[in-house]
Amino acid sequence: xxxxxxxxxxxxxxxxxxxxxxxxxxxxxxxxxxxxxxxxxxxxxxxxxxxxxxxxxxxxxxxxxxxxxxxxxxxxxxxxxxxxxxxxxxxxxxxxxxxxxxxxxxxxxxxxxxxxxxxxxxxxxxxxxxxxxxxxxxxxxxxxxxxxxxxxxxxxxxxxxxxxxxxxxx
Amino acid sequence: xxxxxxxxxxxxxxxxxxxxxxxxxxxxxxxxxxxxxxxxxxxxxxxxxxxxxxxxxxxxxxxxxxxxxxxxxxxxxxxxxxxxxxxxxxxxxxxxxxxxxxxxxxxxxxxxxxxxxxxxxxxxxxxxxxxxxxxxxxxxxxxxxxxxxxxxxxxxxxxxxxxxxxxxxxxxxxxxxxxxxxxxxxxxxxxxxxxxxxxxxxxxxxxxxxxxxxxxxxxxxxxxxxxxxxxxxxxxxxxxxxxxxxxxxxxxxxxxxxxxxxxxxxxxxxxxxxxxxxxxxxxxxxxxxxxxxxxxxxxxxxxxxxxxxxxxxxxxxxxxxxxxxxxxxxxxxxxxxxxxxxxxxxxxxxxxxxxxxxxxxxxxxxxxxxxxxxxxxxxxxxxxxxxxxxxxxxxxxxxxxxxxxxxxxxxxxxxxxxxxxxxxxxxxxxxxxxxxxxxxxxxxxxxxxxxxxxxxxx
Numbered sequence: 001x002x003x004x005x006x007x008x009x010x011x012x013x014x015x016x017x018x019x020x021x022x023x024x025x026x027x028x029x030x031x032x033x034x035x036x037x038x039x040x041x042x043x044x045x046x047x048x049x050x051x052x053x054x055x056x057x058x059x060x061x062x063x064x065x066x067x068x069x070x071x072x073x074x075x076x077x078x079x080x081x082x083x084x085x086x087x088x089x090x091x092x093x094x095x096x097x098x099x100x101x102x103x104x105x106x107x108x109x110x111x112x113x114x115x116x117x118x119x120x121x122x123x124x125x126x127x128x129x130x131x132x133x134x135x136x137x138x139x140x141x142x143x144x145x146x147x148x149x150x151x152x153x154x155x156x157x158x159x160x161x162x163x164x165x166x167x168x169x170x
Numbered sequence: 171x172x173x174x175x176x177x178x179x180x181x182x183x184x185x186x187x188x189x190x191x192x193x194x195x196x197x198x199x200x201x202x203x204x205x206x207x208x209x210x211x212x213x214x215x216x217x218x219x220x221x222x223x224x225x226x227x228x229x230x231x232x233x234x235x236x237x238x239x240x241x242x243x244x245x246x247x248x249x250x251x252x253x254x255x256x257x258x259x260x261x262x263x264x265x266x267x268x269x270x271x272x273x274x275x276x277x278x279x280x281x282x283x284x285x286x287x288x289x290x291x292x293x294x295x296x297x298x299x300x301x302x303x304x305x306x307x308x309x310x311x312x313x314x315x316x317x318x319x320x321x322x323x324x325x326x327x328x329x330x331x332x333x334x335x336x337x338x339x340x341x342x343x344x345x346x347x348x349x350x351x352x353x354x355x356x357x358x359x360x361x362x363x364x365x366x367x368x369x370x371x372x373x374x375x376x377x378x379x380x381x382x383x384x385x386x387x388x389x390x391x392x393x394x395x396x397x398x399x400x401x402x403x404x405x406x407x408x409x410x411x412x413x414x415x416x417x418x419x420x421x422x423x424x425x426x427x428x429x430x431x432x433x434x435x436x437x438x439x440x441x442x443x444x445x446x447x448x449x450x451x452x453x454x455x456x457x458x459x460x461x462x463x464x465x466x467x468x469x470x471x472x473x474x475x476x477x478x479x480x481x482x483x484x485x486x487x488x489x490x491x492x493x494x495x496x497x498x499x500x501x502x503x504x505x506x507x508x509x510x511x512x513x514x515x516x517x518x519x520x521x522x523x524x525x526x527x528x529x530x531x532x533x534x535x536x537x538x539x540x541x542x543x544x545x546x547x548x549x550x551x552x553x554x555x556x557x558x559x560x561x562x563x564x565x566x567x568x569x570x571x572x573x574x575x576x577x578x579x580x581x582x583x584x585x586x587x588x589x590x591x592x593x594x595x596x597x598x599x600x601x602x603x604x605x606x607x608x609x610x611x612x613x614x615x616x617x618x619x620x621x622x623x624x625x626x627x628x
Contacts, residue, residue, distance in 0.1 A: 012556055012568055012592045091603055100560050106599050107553045110606060136463070137575045140553040 013096050013104045018087035020096075026126040027146030028081035032074055033122065039070045086144050091166065093133070093159065095142050107142045110166035111135045115156045119149070131155055193254030193263065200314045201244025203289050209240045253312060260300075260327060262312060274310060276330035278302045281418070281433035284320045288427040296320040300327065328418055343421060346493060347486055349411040349479070351426070353455075357481035358404040360449040367396020408480045415493050422478060432476055438463045439494060440550045441579030442478075444487060444501075444543040451541070456487045460494070461577035475577040491545075495531065500545040503528045505535065511565045512585035525570075525583035525594070530605070532572050532598060534581045544581040546572050551602035556595050558588075570594050572602075 014020060046062040076099070084097040096104040112133050119129035129152040133142040147155065216232050250265035262272040281301040290296060290313070297313030298320050315323065358364060371393045409426035419435035440461035450456070458479035479490050491500060505526030512520035519538040526533045532546045551572050558568040568591040571582040583594060 009558065009563065009568075009588060012588055012595065013558070015592075015596070092599065102558045102563075104556045104595075105553055106555070106595070108599075108603060108606065111552050135552045135573070137552050137573050139555070139571070139573045139576070142553065 009102065013098075013102050014085065015094070018089050018094055020085040020087050023081065023084040023086075023144065023146030024128050024148060025081060026128045027084070028077050030122050030126050030128065031077045031081070035070065035073045035077060039066055039073070042066070081146065084144070084146060088155075088158070093142070095144055105140060105142050107133055107135060107140060108166070109159065109162040112159055112163040115159045115163070117149075117152045117156055133159065193252035193261070195252055196248060196312070197295055197314050197316060197319075198248070199293055199295060201241065201248045203293070203295065203314055204244060209236050212236055212240075255326060258330075274300055274302055276327065279327060280435055280438055282324045282327045283421075283431040283433055284317070284324055285431060286317070286429040290314050291427075291429060298323060343414040343416040345412055345414045346420075347413050347479075347482070347489055349408075349413075349482060349486075351405070351409045351411075353481055354404060354408050354411065355401070356453075357450065357455055358401050360447075360453070360455075361400070362447060362449070364397055364400050365449065367393065370396065404480075408477070411480055413478065413490060413493075420478065420490075420493050422476070424480075434460060434462055434476060434478070434494075436494065439547070441547070441574045441577065441581065442491070442494065442500075442545040443578040443580075444491075444545075445537075445578075446541045448539045450481070454483050455481045456484065457481055458487055458490055459578045461575055461579050463575065495545075495547075498528065498530050500531050500533050501543065503531070503533050505533065506590070508585050509567070509587050511567060511587075514565060515561060515567070515585055520585065523584050525581075525586075527598070527601070529601075532581055532601075534583055536582075536584065544579050546574055546579060546581045547605070548598075548601040549605040549608070550574060551598065551606070554595055554598050554602065556591055567591075570598070572598060 043062050043066045047059050050058045050061065079099045080097070083099050083102075086096070087094045091110070092106050092108040094104060094106050096102070112135060114134050116132040116134070117129050118132060123129060127148060128146050129149045130143055130145040131147055131152045133140065135142075144152075144155075213233060213236055216236075246266065247264065251263065253260060253262045255261075258277070259273050259275045262270075262274070264270045279300055279302055283299045283301075284296045285299055286296045294317055295314040296317045297311060298315065300310030300312070302310050312323075406425065406427045408424050411422065411424040414421050414423070416433075419433050419438075421434070422432045424430055424432075440463050442458065442460050444456055444458050446456045456479070457477070459475050459477050462476050478494070479486055482490070488499070488501075503526040505524040508516075508520050508523040510520075512523060516523065519536065522536060522538055522541065524535045527548075530547060530549075532548060532551070534544045536542050536544075552575065553573045555571045555573060556568055557571070562568055562585065565585075566588055567585045568588050569582055569584045570586065570591050574581065583591070586594065
């Protein structure tokens, strides 16, 4: 059901001269769990409010938007997870993601100031972590979610050592 | 980086030893100047309600207490504060109650400036402000010294940082251009906030008269806040603006009441922005700002912006830009305009979007009402980003941004054909890589003597 992406777009957001590594499907699972909980909470709250203020038949009203919203969110999360990819090139790192709003960021190793690994409780339960690269500007926003912890650690070690080797400060 | 260490220099016990062993003292007026304004504020606060029914005894007692306590503390602190120049750093020791040892390494110093806050200027004193790589703004201040002493100390600090011998005399400066103070006044009058406030005042007056109400003090609010305050602030801060070139880099001097200097070492300039608002276009006035790294701002990366030219005409801009970028003229680089399709997303502004690039810098322009030119040296590119929203995808467009530290420079090639974006991204990544390897290191003065095969972005 996803429209095939135009070829020029692929050239821009997934250049062929790099080997692209996808992220774990567990990322989608984590996000879907969060989505499910959020939809449930909102629906329950809406039902409570309606039950207290409106005739009983209105309780059925939140069902349709809830189901449709949940289904759309489910599918979007899946597509978004499949769109995340990264590539380690000789002197820089590429991170690409997004379906509606696509984005590709090229971060030279020499510009990396520090690398963080983050993992919340839900992510830890599903066995994934997020690697964050920081340069001198917050605009860079290079994050790779959905990596296995050992992959994340390996990537961070590699980036840290490459960053030191090629560092050129500001 | 200066960090307080546990090494407490025996400042107290060696008061009778050689005066230079532990370092020099600051000027004796220092405690009074530092505490002076503070004491006045405290006095004003305490004695505010005495204005109507002055009780002279109480006033005298309070004033005396403030002077004694404040003056005493200031005097003692001054007695125990010393600074010393060692082989590789400037060491500042303070005491006795709050003990602190600051070590400011010469090779981390990026800029040293002599400033004269108003109070100090009256007495002929000055304060030294040092920008240290990775340091906080408060770390690098030393005050007060006589103006001559401050300048001599500045020369002694800068020489080792630039790889020269310590006794090199102060580098001569050549004034490049002066901004007439009248022009600063005029430019402030014509800036959007001031004009807006002026119109608001007029509107309030008209409405009040039409409604037959008496003119109240409410009229004064937009006038005072929106018109008088910016004028006073800009005149005080930017009046007498002078740009001069020195071997340390481009230096600016500004201020009518307090005098401040700012040094812009060429290696630290991350980007440049030339802007022109609608009203200024009538006079052909421009404003030039730069992103400078390591200026000790509060932000994490230590990058802030500096005004190189608060208002100037086209010739002034060319002068300043040529000083910053050498033989490269960013405004002369041929640029690519945005495709016609971009008008769907920016009906009026699309005609003014463009990007261009040569061997050294990347240039973008934007703006329909307020015009803007952003210049980023390839060597200072942080990361390169391509983005595409759903509307852009429908039109076959994408945007490519060259990231620099946060500041007035925002170099984005907006709404390009996708194929053009692809090649722009690829080329920019490659250019940034090539020039990053070649960019100057810390001791930039020494590197200027070494032969290089191409004009380097300064």
